[in-house]
Amino acid sequence: MIDREQVRKVAHLARLDLTEAEEVQFTTQLSSILEYIEQLSELDTTNVVPTTRAIEGSNVMRADELIHHADREAMLECAPDRVGDYFKVPKIMNEES
């Protein structure tokens, strides 16, 4: 169903570093889950329209007005690291690039 190489690739896409043990375990578990999901192919859905939302609605519009949302300082205070009004993160590019 899904092999270890694919598990590694998907983990990278999801920004997860898996340990060796996790890779092995997920390969087995995801395979059995995907195998279970495979039963959906028993159903003929050729002319079926997909459902994207549980209850149909229309686009929700509002006037483009500036409103005070929440306390800016309180939101910034939630950050693990900050400098003034900025979020601080580790360096984005390596020296050589």
Place this chain on the structure above:
Amino acid sequence: MASIRELHQQLINKERSAVEIAQEALERIQQLEPKLHSFLHITADRALEQAKQVDAKIAAGEPIGLLAGIPIGIKDNLCTKGIPTTCGSRILENFVPPYESTVTQKLADAGAVTVGKTNMDEFAMGGSTETSAYQMTFNPWDLERVPGGSSGGSAVAVSAGECVVSLGSDTGGSIRQPASFCGVVGLKPTYGLVSRYGLVAYASSLDQIGPFGRSVEDVAILLGAIVGYDPQDSTSLKVKPIDYAKSLRPDLKPKGGCVIGVIKETFGEGLDPTVEQAVTKAIAQLQDLGAEIRVISCPNFRYGLPAYYIIAPSEASANLARYDGVKYGFRADNAENLVSMYAKTRSAGFGAEVKRRIMIGTYALSAGYYDAYYLKAQKVRTLIKQDFEKAFEQVDILVCPTAPTTAVKAGEKTTDPLSMYLLDLMTIPVNLAGLPGLSVPCGFDDQGLPIGLQMIGNVLKEETLLQIAYAYEQSTPWHQYIPKISASRS
């Protein structure tokens, strides 16, 4: 602990103060938490402060609403300003929201007294509350068993009388299944009836907030307090609020015209015989009350579970991308650059079940697989919805078991994720169709574990659902039983 109406009567008769009621709840929490572990944070100071305000209102002769002074538990995925909101995850361990969710704001405005935040499966992913990064919660009917999940803490707190009512969230059964396992009433409303603003998102097209209570009436009162259009939630429905508790009657309404459908496909293989027996008896009871019973076929019902395990993880993989260690929550140390900080943070911050679902979702949405998985599941979702639409052309509500078994032993399902997923087989299709669903106690198995009857209504037919559930409840003794662990006190 008494019902909302009884406590309200005591308050307005000045037999007891709101502070006394809050203290009683907090004492019970002190007494029972070492065994149950249903709360992640206990908010005693806030509870007593809120209770004092209610007492001041009463003393001033001001009118108070039904929920004023009522102790309530809040699932830890609802943002509460100034109170930790962890979602049962390490990645939100130190997160204190700078804003309040719409539902908790409504409850605070109604004078409800928040006693604490309840334990849950991490990010509401699980059926036993065992995936919580902090603690396991135990079933008050048997401390070796799980309470169900993901809203296990909220179900236990109500079942054991640590609070009167509580809020949970239900994406695939996370209110109804633990309600069934813990012998309480739990309701998942129609998608969009209750605002999700401030609910930490798991699978946005399925998530819905709903109430737990020890009686249908308590659930009806709490539901009435949290519904309503909210411009902050773009999926919020513009419907008039209804006083659900007002229309409850001990007999079935419409008299003689109530048609109840039994979902044929939920019986048979995989269903615990004692559960089947109790549910069959409950159906006979509904017939005695005057309902016409029809057997209904929903041929695509069983495809709900596999469709869900594409749709929910896909939405989750997108929703949980926000946990990157930048704006709030946990950040891993010693990352050499930004990308490695993301991966280190997420790997250390998420537990195994969350990683598993992020992986399934990322895989299903990745290039080349979208049509085979996500699109296919959405089409199956249509078929499931159509089954329900057809059924509701001829019935008022549908009934079936809430879960295929009673509460399982702790650790019994944790090694095989798929076996855990199967506990939600009966509840998931209801979320996929956006319908209201309720679990009401309908008996006990031979080991004294509660069994739940699931009632499913058509879109926005909560009133009908609650009326039928109330008539059933009032004609049976099940809601009067309380677990031994909490029977020692009033």
